[in-house]
Amino acid sequence: MSSRDLLLGRLRAALAAGGPQVPVEVPRDYRHGGPLDLDRFVARLIDYRAQVHRVSEDAVADTIAAILPAGATVVVPPGLPSGWLPSTVTVRPDHDLDNGRIAAADAVVTAAAVAVAETGTVVLDGSPDQGRRVLSLLPDRHVCVLRTAQVVATVPEALARLTPQRPLTWISGPSATSDIELSRVEGVHGPRTLHVVLLP
Amino acid sequence: MTHTFLGMPSTAPPGVGHLRGTEPFPSAARRSLADPQLRRNLGHATATIRARSAGMIAEVPDWQQLREAGRAIKTDVMARLPELLEQLEARVTEAGAVVHWAADATEANRIVTDLVRATGSERVIKVKSMVTQEIGLNEALVAAGIAPVETDLAELIVQLGDDRPSHILVPAIHRNRAEIREIFLRAMPGVDPGLTDEPAALAAAARNYLRQTFLTTKVAVSGANFAVAQTGTLAVVESEGNGRMCLTLPETLITVMGIEKVVPTWQDLEVFLQLLPRASTGERMNPYTSMWTGVTPGDGPQAFHLVLLDNGRSAVLADPTGRQALHCIRCSACLNVCPVYERTGGHAYGSVYPGPIGAVLSPQLTGVADNASLPYASSLCGACYDACPVKINIPELLVQLRDQAPHPRAEAAAMAAAAYTMDHPRLYEAAQRAVRLSRLAGRRGCALPPPLDGWTASRDLPDPPAQTFRQWWAGR
Numbered sequence: 001m002s003s004r005d006l007l008l009g010r011l012r013a014a015l016a017a018g019g020p021q022v023p024v025e026v027p028r029d030y031r032h033g034g035p036l037d038l039d040r041f042v043a044r045l046i047d048y049r050a051q052v053h054r055v056s057e058d059a060v061a062d063t064i065a066a067i068l069p070a071g072a073t074v075v076v077p078p079g080l081p082s083g084w085l086p087s088t089v090t091v092r093p094d095h096d097l098d099n100g101r102i103a104a105a106d107a108v109v110t111a112a113a114v115a116v117a118e119t120g121t122v123v124l125d126g127s128p129d130q131g132r133r134v135l136s137l138l139p140d141r142h143v144c145v146l147r148t149a150q151v152v153a154t155v156p157e158a159l160a161r162l163t164p165q166r167p168l169t170w171i172s173g174p175s176a177t178s179d180i181e182l183s184r185v186e187g188v189h190g191p192r193t194l195h196v197v198l199l200p
Numbered sequence: 201m202t203h204t205f206l207g208m209p210s211t212a213p214p215g216v217g218h219l220r221g222t223e224p225f226p227s228a229a230r231r232s233l234a235d236p237q238l239r240r241n242l243g244h245a246t247a248t249i250r251a252r253s254a255g256m257i258a259e260v261p262d263w264q265q266l267r268e269a270g271r272a273i274k275t276d277v278m279a280r281l282p283e284l285l286e287q288l289e290a291r292v293t294e295a296g297a298v299v300h301w302a303a304d305a306t307e308a309n310r311i312v313t314d315l316v317r318a319t320g321s322e323r324v325i326k327v328k329s330m331v332t333q334e335i336g337l338n339e340a341l342v343a344a345g346i347a348p349v350e351t352d353l354a355e356l357i358v359q360l361g362d363d364r365p366s367h368i369l370v371p372a373i374h375r376n377r378a379e380i381r382e383i384f385l386r387a388m389p390g391v392d393p394g395l396t397d398e399p400a401a402l403a404a405a406a407r408n409y410l411r412q413t414f415l416t417t418k419v420a421v422s423g424a425n426f427a428v429a430q431t432g433t434l435a436v437v438e439s440e441g442n443g444r445m446c447l448t449l450p451e452t453l454i455t456v457m458g459i460e461k462v463v464p465t466w467q468d469l470e471v472f473l474q475l476l477p478r479a480s481t482g483e484r485m486n487p488y489t490s491m492w493t494g495v496t497p498g499d500g501p502q503a504f505h506l507v508l509l510d511n512g513r514s515a516v517l518a519d520p521t522g523r524q525a526l527h528c529i530r531c532s533a534c535l536n537v538c539p540v541y542e543r544t545g546g547h548a549y550g551s552v553y554p555g556p557i558g559a560v561l562s563p564q565l566t567g568v569a570d571n572a573s574l575p576y577a578s579s580l581c582g583a584c585y586d587a588c589p590v591k592i593n594i595p596e597l598l599v600q601l602r603d604q605a606p607h608p609r610a611e612a613a614a615m616a617a618a619a620y621t622m623d624h625p626r627l628y629e630a631a632q633r634a635v636r637l638s639r640l641a642g643r644r645g646c647a648l649p650p651p652l653d654g655w656t657a658s659r660d661l662p663d664p665p666a667q668t669f670r671q672w673w674a675g676r
């Protein structure tokens with residue numbers, strides 16, 4: 001007998017031993033959405049030590065130029081709008097970059113799929129303007145450019161917009177640990193600095 | 201594989217893994233209670249997390265509705281566990297992964313070891329996972345000549361210190377910064393001898409130490425917080441980014457999950473992703489949550505194995521009341537509100553699952569005879585039930601298990617009385633007054649009078665709390 005059959009057999013017997021099953025109705029009277037409050041979103045991002053820049057689309061490149069030192073090496077997903085990138089940095093588009101080169105970059109610039117205002121979260125889904133998961137993981141600085149239309153108020157709204165089959169990374173502030181006497185330290189293994197550029 | 205009849209729910213086998221302590225709770229607790237540093241660290245940590253979590257929960261107007269939904273979803277999962285697992289297997293397989301079924305710890309360890317061997321790698325990186333501690337995977341890997349590297353900062357502290365985790369969420373809660381610095385200086389290869397005990401410096405040392413390991417290790421082992429039957433999606437929540445490293449960089453990913461972690465639908469995640477971070481770390485959302493479905497061509501591990509583990513869960517499922525313990529989402533809120541845990545710490549519970557949930561889960565996984573003192577490691581004050589984000593009625597389970605536990609009567613009485621007294625200030629003061637009187641009468645030490653002395657033989661008495669945990673929770 002396979003372990004699969006053994007295990008499923010055990011579980012069916014366990015359920016039978018407990019008597020007849022009553023179908024369970026899941027109450028879903030919690031909030032499924034809410035009014036979008038962008039100021040709250042920004043406050044929540046800042047609360048989790050992200051740095052927020054609210055600018056118009058034509059100011060993205062200048063904003064990034066101000067964030068990153070001149071000459072910085074920046075990896076970007078292949079589908080990132082090229083107009084977002086300033087001429088002051090060295091851009092390496094991800095055409096099969098190896099991990100060593102990604103790790104050696106000073107920063108990564110990506111777009112995002114969805115953001116959640118209540119929790120100060122941005123979600124990446126691997127679309128061409130966000131790229132492979134490793135891109136936003138190894139460099140020490142992550143600049144994430146977001147449009148207001150991508151921001152929803154609540155977690156349920158965010159899940160409803162996302163495609164489960166895509167690789168998803170939910171990011172709420174920079175990498176952090178509280179493992180040493182519970183004092184929060186930003187930046188263990190992921191990027192130590194997170195910038196969110198919020199467009200109208 | 202063990203030779204069991206088809207269809208017999210089965211407890212976790214002895215001799216492998218970490219579900220059984222080497223001594224009963226009272227004697228293990230006596231040692232923890234005699235360690236003032238440990239008690240200070242624990243008191244600080246549990247109070248801090250409680251306050252953070254309370255603030256975050258107060259922000260959510262529909263917290264009680266979310267808890268009800270969480271409980272109902274988990275009740276539904278248990279009632280339909282076989283079909284949900286088959287559905288999960290089908291979706292995950294369609295998405296390019298391989299699903300393995302493990303009847304117990306021994307079989308899971310063998311499956312993982314064989315998978316790692318097949319890759320030729322002599323090292324695996326691991327992201328914190330209770331279930332791989334439960335089955336003793338690290339020991340099995342080491343026995344096979346494979347080095348497991350724990351990448352979670354707290355787990356790394358525990359591993360380098362040759363120590364055991366003491367808390368679900370912050371396994372090194374029993375170590376302070378000076379101790380951690382000493383452990384790093386002693387056991388971390390290539391560490392800067394000028395390392396200070398600043399938390400930021402200690403975290404940076406871990407970052408440097410692990411970076412190369414992340415970039416050069418071809419196999420990772422993870423647990424899972426949730427697995428969605430409808431879509432085949434796995435989810436891991438974390439803070440540091442070591443989880444993302446393990447889930448993204450290696451060529452091969454092996455995820456070991458207890459069968460109870462499955463949830464029916466994608467939509468169900470909206471409940472648990474709200475409940476877990478606020479109840480657990482006291483955050484609106486934890487820094488990173490990764491979700492993946494099978495293999496994504498060109499992105500992340502190109503080989504993915506999912507190991508579905510029983511190891512006693514079928515036996516827990518067979519008890520219609522006891523199966524609530526399988527609803528647990530491992531947030532650790534019940535530990536942080538427990539007056540007994542706060543004083544004894546996690547090691548006293550023997551099993552990898554400490555605190556109130558450990559006191560009801562471990563005895564059910566192993567059979568109550570093998571963890572007979574754990575159901576008594578509680579005052580039945582009810583704070584755990586109030587704190588649990590999926591409303592597991594832990595006191596009800598404790599009472600039921602006490603009925604089943606073949607426990608020495610005197611010890612049981614001492615345990616229950618001590619635990620009860622700790623949570624009832626007036627009795628406690630009376631007991632302390634009795635202690636003072638007995639000291640005046642010439643007795644040595646400051647132990648409690650009988651029948652409480654069975655438990656308090658070698659420790660100082662902490663000050664009684666100003667209010668009970670139930671009052672505190674209700675008024676928070």
Ligand code: SF4
Nearest residue numbers: 528529531532534588
């Ligand atoms: S029993 Fe409830 S409170 Fe305790 S760890 Fe599990 S989910 Fe959290």
